[in-house]
Amino acid sequence: MNIDELDLDYRLLRLFLTIYDEGSVTAAANRLGVGQPTVSHGLDRLRQIVGDPLFVRSGRSISPTAHADEIAPQIRVLLQGMRDLTRVVTFDPDNPDHFARFTLGANDYEVAVVLPALMQRLQACKADIRLKILSISGEDHFVSLLRNGKIDHAISIQSAGKHADIAMQALFRERMRCFYDPAFHDGPPDTLDRYCAADHARVIIGANDVSAIDDMLRAAGRSRRTALQVSTFASIPNLIRGTKIIATLPSRLSENMMGGFATCEFPLAFPGYGFAQYWHVRNAANAAHKWLRSEIFRIARGLV
Incomplete structure (x- = not known):
């Protein structure tokens, strides 16, 4: 007879544990609601x-x-895991x-704009919720990173x-504005000539060196002088404060890290753009993850 360990299934494993716990084939059959020959065959x-x-056999038992x-504890864990596959675990933040x-x-843009309200919500929960943030x-x-977990x-x-x-899932829309230290400018760089005549700071995240603003200026037959390039938005305020350098940044940064700087409209029709939240489909039904996504979406709706 060909025997394969893959012939093990839930019913056989449950039968083993029932006999193990009852210490009797007859008692196991009664507990499972089947005949003793069925248990003996299994x-x-x-x-x-x-x-x-x-x-x-040990006496009458x-x-x-x-x-x-040795294997009973492993089978107990395995059966519990199999049961968990058939139900979605609930999550109650309170x-x-x-x-x-x-x-x-x-x-750091998303950290500044979205996450303060999220952290306040997490801290208000009674459940033990912990958040780790990695830059992307x-x-x-x-x-x-989502695919490899x-x-x-x-x-x-x-x-x-x-x-x-x-x-x-789409969250909110954003647009660009110019930020500058008003003490070092006679007026806002709100015309294309004044904008292009100024020194600029730009944020480039990652290995690419592409800027949609420079592409737009190039299409208009203009250019700007980049006096400073950094990889984070949070670097900008300390580096341009007290200088004539201007920075073209997402408008919502005026409410946090760019507070205290003067602002004006970007002198070209830069199209608005959106932010979204992303997750791997393996977490789609996870109750805790669904709750987190709903909280982030609720916060984002408040930014519209």
Whole structure:
């Protein structure tokens, strides 16, 4: 007879544990609601697959073998895992017995604009919720991190890219504004001539050196002088304060890290753009992850 360990299934494993717990084939049959011959047949099958008697007679009862004692805890864990596959675990943020661990991919713009309100919400919860934030450098990077499980979630610029295994939800729209230290400017750089005559700071995240603003200026037959290039938005305020350098940045930064700087409209019709949250489809039904996504979406709606 060909015996394959893959012949093990839920019913045989449950039968083993029932016999193990009851210490009797008859009692196991009663508990399972089947006839004793069915249990005896299943036990014979288990013995053939495992290659061990599993249970031996001890007076009027049976006793587990050493191998049965060894595998019983493993089978108990395995069966619980199989049961968990058939139900979605609930998550209650106000239950102190519940916990969640999230790793979120974001850059300092999203950290400044979205995450303060999220942290306030997490701190108000009674559940044990912990958040880890990793920086990301573009769509290819955060998609890779989502796929390999290094992050659970990402907030970034809304992309037109389609990935069958990555879900996306739009959050809010953003536009560009010019920021400058008013003490070092006679007036706002709100015309194309004044804008192009100024020194500029720009933020380039990741390995590319592409700027949509420079592309737009080039299309208009103009250019700007970049006096400073950094990889984070948070670097800008300390570096341009007290200088004539201007920075063209997302408008919502005026409410946090760029507070205290004067602002004006960007002198070209720069199109608005969106931000979105992303997650891998394997987390789509996870109760804690669904709750986190709903909280981020609720916060984002307040930014519209």
